[in-house]
Amino acid sequence: MSSGHPPSASLPPLPKGWTEHRAPTGHNYYYHAETKTSTYTRPVEPAHAAPVPNFAPQVPPQSYQQPNQFNFNYPRNHPQQYHHANQGQFQPPRRPRHQDKPDKPKTKRSIPDAAPWVLVTTKKGNTFIHNPETKESLWDAPESLKSAIESLEKLSLDEERERERIRRRQSALDRQRREQEEAIANQEEEYEYGEEEYYEPSEGEEGSGVHGIKRQASAPAEGEEGDYYDDEDFDEEHDEKRLRMETGGLVEFTEDDIAWQLGDIAAQYGLGEEDLEETDDLAPEDGALLFKDLLNDLNINPYSTWDSELPKLVEDGRYTALPTTKMRKQVFGEWCQERIAEIKKEKEKEVKKDPRVAYLAFIEANATPKLYWPEFKRKFKKEAAMKDVKITDKVKETYYRDYISRIKTSVETRENDLKKYLKTVKDLRRVSTLETLPPSVECDIRYTVVPKDRRDPIVEAHIKSLPEDAGEGDSSNDTLERQRRALEDREAAVRRERFYNQKDIARGKEVLRETEMEIKRAMNVGKEGLLGHLEPAKEKDEEEGKAP
């Protein structure tokens, strides 16, 4: 019960700074915010200067004293503070509905010996008395009713203790049952908390009338089902649910009553009419966003399935941001697609490394001449480098055997081999460093087989000895060279062209000369006339006929 709430009729008012709270077990305790002390015994006015410092037995038991999370001001009946404490998870600006949710009557009990009056407990744990006949509500009970209420409260306290005892006995059983239900419910299509049934053995013994005597101030502001499902305290949460189930059936107000009382309470809280509107359902888009937020926060694997990720989600409050499992599944699918696209982009940016590098590093660390390849393979078959499917077994084996055969030789030989090898490498540039060696060097067994402390100086020395023109620094030389070569090429081409041209001209002249000769011969007509031309032509034809 908050300090804003009128103090109980029977008890003296609390000293300044003290607030009264109800522990989940049903006990009242008192908390001083400034000194951060709490006690089960009710502090009284004269003792207010020195709040009792040592009261080890009075500190609430460990079961609901959660490190980091439980703070004695932990206000089941202060929804606002509750949300601030959980800002990381709940993001108050998005869900304003919890903060200024109007209070609602929860249970109603008739006060004995004061016929029309009923004692009403609200969801936030406030109590007031109400006369259904005159429709009159009062926070402070008049003197004539106080004794009646007191007796009622006493009765309820006994009742609560009895209930507590039963509950403790049943809690183990309940939890077990709950786990079973969860397992079953995971497979069901519709997974709604509100639909779950709870095993309630005490229900039958006590009868429905008994419930009315419970002054249920602790039953906290549980607005909707499932909204408060944090993983803070399973048991506590469970108990609350039970209580809700029990009391749910007891609210027997008529529509009029409820409306009228709500108006009354709203006036107390200083709320306008529009705040009374039910704001239970989020817009579907907001719900989807909230749900995606949840998926992001919990590091859900987008390559996984809905079924396998579900247990991680259920416990969070935002799980119920969407009303049905179908919608949740759909949003999950969308989210997966988006996330996969993101991951793909990130992967594209990353530099790809040759898988053989990792394998060779592994060999370097683990290979010994004592192990043959099959033995080595069997011994390290569980290692990631050995399981890598990107390198075939054959390649792995070749590398291993090569490595072993080389490691048996002396270090000097290996060094010489490396030096010889480096001279043949063409990928190496003056600018390359030990970190940016080309993969052809890194994956060569002659490089791997030399111990790291000896090969690094060799490689560095070799890189330094590389000619300047191979690097980027002498680019002007390079261009000159290229120009010269281009010029040479061009000249050669021109020479070839000229040669062909001359040949063409020569052939043309030849043809011309031949035709001139022919004409000359034709002009040379003797006494035989045309016959002289014909005879040699015939002979020519015959010769030609023979030739082919």
Add this chain to the structure above:
Amino acid sequence: MPPIRTRNKRKPPPDGFDDIEDTLLEFENKMKDAENAPHDGKRRNEVLWPIFQISHQRSRYIYDMYLKEGISRDLYDWLLKNKYADPLLIAKWKKQGYEKLCCLKCIQTKETNFGSTCICRVPKARMTGGNAVECVNCGCHGCASSD
């Protein structure tokens, strides 16, 4: 004798296999458990239901991943070739009206006396009587597209 293709000897999977490897392993383990689960007290038909269900889930997972572009076409083909998913079942899912088909047995009309499909193919709206059905072939509760 044909060559024995073990996991180590087969062609290495295309890129992206390690993303889905864990989930596939999960399915594999589930399948092994289902295969080795005791079947006392189960009906004769019931014994195979979990096998069908897991096989369906795995096919669905791979097909979904392919549609979401979580895996490349190469990898998808490789998975089908290596029997991680049932290509014939996936082929049916591409047809209208068969989007949620549970197993191929349920649309095999030749195996029924009256040339009909399985009870699980009947849309829920058309079913008379509120009893939940479990089909004999694979324990499906209904796989009509309209459900």
